[in-house]
Amino acid sequence: MTTTHHERNPMTDHQTAQQVDPERVSELVASLTYETARVPNTSSTIATARLPNGFVVAIGHSSCVSPAAYHAETQRKLAIGAAAGKARDALFEFEAYRLAHDLANGVANP
Numbered sequence: 001m002t003t004t005h006h007e008r009n010p011m012t013d014h015q016t017a018q019q020v021d022p023e024r025v026s027e028l029v030a031s032l033t034y035e036t037a038r039v040p041n042t043s044s045t046i047a048t049a050r051l052p053n054g055f056v057v058a059i060g061h062s063s064c065v066s067p068a069a070y071h072a073e074t075q076r077k078l079a080i081g082a083a084a085g086k087a088r089d090a091l092f093e094f095e096a097y098r099l100a101h102d103l104a105n106g107v108a109n110p
Helices: 022-030 072-104
Strands: 033-038 044-050 056-063
Touching (some): 033 072, 056 072
8 A cells, every 4th residue: 555645845845944043053052151070080071061041951071091191171171072062963953943843833934
């Protein structure tokens, strides 16, 4: 049995398809603040990426093999870099969800 699906998919209509605005995501990324902490008794550092409202968008971490080789500033930078990359990806997903939600609910110029 063959089923035919006749619904129009707005995401395939290139003339009217809307996309997440990369500039908006960049603005959100620029608004992030980071907090770092060394995990006690380890050679690991974690970093949180937070929006101005306090929402934690992402968590990154870094580690080194030997506690003797641990350099706090290097591990802090690596953990923040990991959190920043994850946060950018998450913010694109959040903005895509918001856009899809607005389009599905008929919000003009989302």
